Amino acid sequence: MKFWDPRIEEMPKEDLQRMQYKLLKSLVYRLYSFSPFYHDRMKEQKVHPDDIGKLSDVHKLPFMFKRDLRDNYPDKIFTATKDDLVRYHVSSGTTGKPTVVGYTQNDLNNWSTSLARGLTSIGLGRGDVIQVSYGYGLFTGGLGMHYGAERIGATVLPTSVGNTERQIELMQDLGATAIACTPSYLLHIGEVAEKMGVNIKKDTQLRTGILGAEPWTEGMRNRIQEWLGINAYDIYGTSELSGPMFTECAEQKGFHIWSDIALTEIIDPKTGESLEAGEKGELTITILQKEALPMIRYRIGDITTMEEDICACGRTHPRIQRIQGRVDDMLIIRGINVFPSQVEYALMAIPEVGEHFQIVVTRKGALDDMLVRVELNKESFSDKINDIMKIRQKVEHRLRNSLNVNADVELVEPGSLPRFEGKSKKVIDKRSM
Amino acid sequence: MDTKKYVIRQISIFSENRPGRLAAIAHALGEEKINILAFSIAEANGFGVVRALVDHPEKAHDKLLSLGFNIAFTDVIAVHMKDQPGGLYEVAKILGDAGINIEYSYAYSGKEGAVLILRVDLVEDAIKKIKNSGATLLERSVFH
């Protein structure tokens, strides 16, 4: 198996941790001395850089939240001046102000390096044509993947999002071997290709998908791999961490977070306490090498688990499992936590219905009502009402089993639910309207 | 016995219970100059199934499919009903005695008089039993 940087990627864990400690220590000193924001935060928390005497002392440091970025809009907590900044990215705020992330040249280099390791680990390199169908622009997906792909010497096909038929033509004509996009956009591409009479499996050279920027499931991976004849890999990152930054390796068992770049913790979102390896909680990351906008114990809001054992691929860096939901996407239905990804996972296992869905939450009196709208597949349609009722009951039953809460199911006509060419918005919560 | 000539192709369409779906179907068929000869809607909570006999089932199928409808062909049979009480009972009894299930049925009256459309689980057996009982089955050519 090929490595981009075997010395780092296979470095023994103790050495990695020693490296992390050194980087953390100097980061904390630097921020305490030069960043008013971090200085005040650490004072509030009554912690001084001298209190950080070992790696696990990271727990003493204060958390950082998305609201800290919003409150300090646009660049109040940047620790680099305009002379050193080489790029901005801006993430659109669905609530309130957007957040701005700045990058120095070193920040961009680290970002590309991180991706270069990941892309190499899934077998990509020179000779590959990587179609980047993430949006280019303020969103980090397009440009981030673009530079990562160039770094490994692959040829970039920067199609961005949209004009799907043209994307499929170019994929064929230029022999794209890999595509980077959201899983829902790849499904859309697959559907459009079928309508055009293009069989992705047979008529293109596509064999790798690098999919992320929205939650997806193992079931969706299986379906994509089988349907399109590709290997689909999860990629992870948020603009606050730079952008899409960490990918799975060929093992497809979660994405490697490079320890020399980031220190990863999984914490209990309610208490803020650190959890053990394998326990489900909120991903919290300290970026150890970032100049323009450092992040210490940044609470990303994604729910996942972390594995610390050495990966079968030989890499010693921890793996984060597929994101299972968002702390803020979490719906509370009759007191029970429900993640849209759980609904998706349950639906994937039912061949009679499609993969697109919509959750509508309403309140009747004091009770929450959850309705899941899902498309009845063409092959499963019967002229007998009873057969369709049975399918609906099956879906309701499966949802109840996996969510531990009752959901009504509405079967709708195929193709009638909205498809999204970007981040999916699958929940309509009418309780707050 | 040639049972095939009594097998009629019904089109069955899945429809959400929302306004305009039925009109959309009727409009699409009208556009293609397809005549609807018999028609029923079975409704459940949240969805319905539209069942129709038309003069050009293939054309209707392709048109509705191209509009994104979930549509299937279903084999049904059409029994001419005697205009006297108990006609329905007789047919049901013949089939019941033979162990043939009626999934659903609907009636319409055309120029042939009252006609009962039957969806059964064993189409060939049902045709034979009904023929043997002396009741009249309408041939497919009456419809399409």
Ligand SMILES: [Zn+2]
């Ligand atoms: Zn690995």
